[in-house]
Amino acid sequence: MEEAPTRAPAGGKRERDRRWPALAVCLTASFMTLLDISIVNVALPSIRTGIGASQSGLQWVLSGYALTFGLVLVPAGRTGDVHSRRAVFQLGLAMFTVTSALAGAAQNEGWLITARLLQGAAGGILVPQVSGFIQQMFQGAERGRAFGLMGATIGVSTAVGPLLGGLLIQAFGTQEGWRWVFFVNLPIGLAALPVAHRLLPGPPRRDGPDPRGRPHGDLDPVGVLLLGIGTVVLLLPFVEEDQWSTPLKWLLVPASLLILALFVEWERRYAARGREPLVALGLFRQRSYGLGVLLSLLYFAGFTAIFFILTLYLQNGLHYTALEAGLSIMPFALGSGAAAAVGGRIVTRIGRPLVAFGLVMVVVGLLGTALAVHLDAGRSIGWVTAGPLLFAGLGSGLVIAPNQTLTLSEVPVARAGSAGGVLQTAQRIGSAAGIAAVGSVFFSRVDAHHADWSGGFQLGVLTSTGLAALALVVALVDILGSTGSTAPDRR
Known part of the structure; x- marks a missing residue:
């Protein structure tokens, strides 16, 4: 089916001047929602102590958020496309702020799980609007820069969560410190809401049905x-x-x-x-979109699991504090954030080879991390892995943001929210599957060899490396197949 081509951002100079401040609001809100995926990991012992949560309850505190987050991504993205991205974004932001307060105030396990389910749904409502706004407000090289900043936000929020969680728990104590993992969202959300209403573009004016005679409000x-x-x-x-x-x-x-x-x-x-x-299947006939979604699923399966097993290894195996574990992950976060901003600026000139180069760096960095642990498995592991993790993080920054830019490059603005929702759903599925697969390898080694945390971590890292290598294969298929390609298919 035919889609209207992407148009330049509408509005005069005033609207154009607002684009970068508006993007800052979007990325701040997105940072909060993504941070809450990783920050809770280090807070689980504090939650157990604070409200006596069971192991099953703690699992639902983690998984419930991921489930409802992934559940609403595509429908929320499509709702923003059809009606108003600004209104849907504000709804998600308001819900996320309120549910963060409810989670922080939880008095028992059931209360906290319910709040986390609602918080995940709020995050899933908010996040696809961000990629939709970037498609709507930016074009060409500027769009690449904007997605570069978004990629930096994804990388940093995932990696900095354990550090921030550790700082909060150390500052407020084991008994109540976990509450501030959620309360920290309140001032940010309350400050961002009025700014979002003032800066974000409203819905485009539509007179009657679309050019094909279909109603604009069709939500399937x-x-x-x-x-x-x-x-x-x-x-x-x-x-x-x-x-x-x-x-x-x-x-x-x-x-x-x-x-x-x-x-x-x-x-x-x-x-x-x-x-x-709900989803325009013709998008998957575009090489950039179909392969980009698959690459994203495989890559998130690999790189997200690294933080999961590294945190377990450091805290359970080497008895690092939550703060020490968070600091050990920081080299990856710093590298990812720095390289993502650069990758966003140059991806429109280099294209998919930039993503392939970044994946090679990730593979080399992860192999170096496994080798470092093999050579020195003592308490100095945070230092000996800093270099390889920094290198892998630099590579990751050249993967996430550039891949997002290339994957959505041919998506019409009218489909930006739902297309971005599909991409982010693939990321969530990849993260869940990767943590399960890598975690299974990790724990099988730990349990079978009498708490061999070092061996389990090494096998887990090698599994993550294999997933990143599969993503590299997808990138190479795209590069090799793009030779002699025709104009983009906008169906």
Whole structure:
């Protein structure tokens, strides 16, 4: 089906001058939502002490957020496309602020789990609007710079979470320190809400139906339901791997694939009837989009799991404090943040080879990390891994932001939110699957060899490296296949 081509940002000089401050508001809110994926890891012992949470409850504090976050990404992105990204962004930001307060004030396990489920949904409502705004407000090299800053935000928020969590728990104590992991969002959210209303662009003016005669408010409720069920069923066995000991849980994976196949067929038939589907399947016929989504899924499966097993190794194996563990992860965060900003500036000139080069750096850096732990597994591990992690972080910064720019480069603005939601859903699925796979390898070694934390970490890192190498293969396929390609397909 035909889509309207991407147009230049509308508005006069005043609107153009607002773009970068508006982006800062978007990235601040996005930072909060992504930070809450990683910051809670180091707060789990404090939560157990503070409210006596069970192991199953702690797992749901982590996994519940990821489940509801991934559940609403695409529908929320499409709602912003159809109606008003600013209104949906403000709704998500307000919800995230309120649910952060509820989580911090939790008096028991059930209260905290419920707050985290709602907080995850709020994050999933907010995040796809950010990529939609970038598509709407920027073009060409400026869009690459904007996505570069977004990539830096993703990399830094994922890696800095354990450090910030450790600082807060050390400052406020083990008993109550976990509450401030959530309360820290309140002043940021309250300050960002009025600024977002003033700076973010409102919905475009639409007179009547779109050029194909379809109503602008078509949200495809059956498609929303099928995609939501399929995503949750796919994520459940990964996020609940530790709690569900039966291997029957993996039957949910083929069940989810069947549901998602029904979703694809529904979307195809829905579009054939002249309606506007939730996901424009024609986007996947664009090489940049289809391969970019796959690359993102594989890469997030690899790099997100590193922080999970490194935190466990340092805190449980070497008895690092939460603050010391967070500081040990900082080299990756610093490298990722610095390189992402640079990668965003140069990706429009270099293209997918830049992503491939970054992936090579990640693979080399992770192999160097495993070698460093093999040679020196003592308490100085935070120092000996700093160099390899910094190198891997620099490579990561050349992957996330440039890949986001290239993947969405040919997506029409009218589809920016839902297309970005699909990309971010792939990232969430990749993260959940990667943590489950790498964590399984890690714990199997630790348990089978009498708490061999060093050996478990090395095997886990090698597994993550393999996932990053698969992402590199996808990048190379895109590079080799782009030779002699024709003009972009905008269907």
